[in-house]
Amino acid sequence: MNQSPAAVAEHGARRDAVTAAYTQRWGAGPAGVWDAPGRVNLIGEHTDYNDGFVMPFALTRSAMVAAARRDDGRIVVTSLDLDETVETSVDDLVPFDAPGAAARVWADYLTGCVWALREAGHQVGGVNLVLECSVPIGAGLSSSAALECATVAALVDLYGLDIDPMERAVLARRCENAYVGAPTGLLDQAASTLCTLGHTLFMDCRSLETQQVPMDFASVGLEMLVLDTMTPHSHVDGEYSSRRATCEKAAGLLGVPALRDVDDLAAALATLAPHGDELVKRTRHVVTENHRVLEAIDLARAGRVADLGPLLDASHASMRDDFEITVPTVDLAVETARAHGALGARMTGGGFGGCIIALVPEGTADRVGQAIAKAFAGAGFGAPKWFSAVPSAGARRIA
Numbered sequence: 001m002n003q004s005p006a007a008v009a010e011h012g013a014r015r016d017a018v019t020a021a022y023t024q025r026w027g028a029g030p031a032g033v034w035d036a037p038g039r040v041n042l043i044g045e046h047t048d049y050n051d052g053f054v055m056p057f058a059l060t061r062s063a064m065v066a067a068a069r070r071d072d073g074r075i076v077v078t079s080l081d082l083d084e085t086v087e088t089s090v091d092d093l094v095p096f097d098a099p100g101a102a103a104r105v106w107a108d109y110l111t112g113c114v115w116a117l118r119e120a121g122h123q124v125g126g127v128n129l130v131l132e133c134s135v136p137i138g139a140g141l142s143s144s145a146a147l148e149c150a151t152v153a154a155l156v157d158l159y160g161l162d163i164d165p166m167e168r169a170v171l172a173r174r175c176e177n178a179y180v181g182a183p184t185g186l187l188d189q190a191a192s193t194l195c196t197l198g199h200t201l202f203m204d205c206r207s208l209e210t211q212q213v214p215m216d217f218a219s220v221g222l223e224m225l226v227l228d229t230m231t232p233h234s235h236v237d238g239e240y241s242s243r244r245a246t247c248e249k250a251a252g253l254l255g256v257p258a259l260r261d262v263d264d265l266a267a268a269l270a271t272l273a274p275h276g277d278e279l280v281k282r283t284r285h286v287v288t289e290n291h292r293v294l295e296a297i298d299l300a301r302a303g304r305v306a307d308l309g310p311l312l313d314a315s316h317a318s319m320r321d322d323f324e325i326t327v328p329t330v331d332l333a334v335e336t337a338r339a340h341g342a343l344g345a346r347m348t349g350g351g352f353g354g355c356i357i358a359l360v361p362e363g364t365a366d367r368v369g370q371a372i373a374k375a376f377a378g379a380g381f382g383a384p385k386w387f388s389a390v391p392s393a394g395a396r397r398i399a
């Protein structure tokens with residue numbers, strides 16, 4: 001499966017624009033351009049930090065960085081989207097929780113990668129980075145991981161480091177967790193780094209084993225609608241970390257290392273019941289979601305993509321009723337997609353807004369998007385945005 005000619009042309013135009021902007025800014029061309037995608041998670045939500053299973057694929061929307069080394073230890077990051085430049089030096093990088101650390105800003109997702117690599121003992125110094133990002137921010141499509149993974153890819157090549165793809169993802173996550181201060185799992189960075197064109201990635205978040213499973217919606221007469229409800233979310237907020245803490249508490253009460261280890265769900269829920277409904281519901285979501293991912297990956301391996309629909313629906317219901325991370329815009333989008341022919345639909349990403357995905361018959365994504373826009377207008381919500389997604393390539397050097 002290939003990208004459409006239009007997608008290839010658009011990607012090339014973005015690469016040329018970021019290269020030209022670098023050259024204009026610095027008076028000489030960059031040493032290279034690196035690209036890392038956003039992702040949608042097909043299924044497996046809030047399972048990653050419970051040592052469970054996930055199944056994302058990469059988008060064509062990506063972060064691109066044109067970059068070159070500098071030998072004075074300075075780090076100069078320019079965002080073309082924001083028309084802003086942030087300048088610091090390798091000696092001034094401090095994690096979010098260091099005494100006197102400044103409030104985090106967009107550039108920390110890039111500078112924090114320099115910090116993470118250095119902290120892991122890699123010889124990395126200064127760098128110029130000119131960034132352009134087509135992944136919408138705060139939409140649950142992992143714009144932050146795209147920034148991180150593009151930066152890590154650039155630094156690895158610029159400094160001649162030998163770091164395998166999974167370790168790159170781990171270092172990018174370290175930037176997000178320890179430098180930026182968002183306590184996320186490995187899903188997003190693994191997706192952005194390891195996904196390959198035409199595949200969905202199956203990952204066991206405990207063993208870090210991965211498998212590329214071919215996924216071609218068009219070949220079975222389908223299309224994957226990604227609709228941004230335009231309800232922004234943020235992982236640095238308390239809800240994400242509170243879900244995570246509740247899961248860890250439940251695992252502790254059950255005497256298992258992580259909720260991934262729950263074999264007998266009914267018995268586990270009975271044990272948790274005296275400790276409150278919240279622990280019961282959160283645990284039920286994680287355990288059933290892991291089961292759904294395993295079912296989904298079997299279906300995908302068998303090429304039965306249309307049969308994923310009911311699993312997407314069940315995942316959404318579980319996020320809405322048990323994990324309680326959906327919001328009215330997201331629920332309305334999912335219901336409307338189903339009412340207009342989607343085989344299944346669910347929120348994707350961390351929750352509290354962001355995007356939904358809907359598996360729809362080929363050629364109908366736009367019609368379903370319009371129907372959701374109409375439903376949103378009727379409910380007094382703002383206009384959504386949407387596109388059709390095909391599994392795309394992970395982080396790589398593109399020039």
Ligand code: GLA
Nearest residue numbers: 045046184185186187349350
């Ligand atoms: C965010 C986090 C991921 C993962 C998802 C929920 O995207 O960054 O690590 O926990 O939420 O599945």
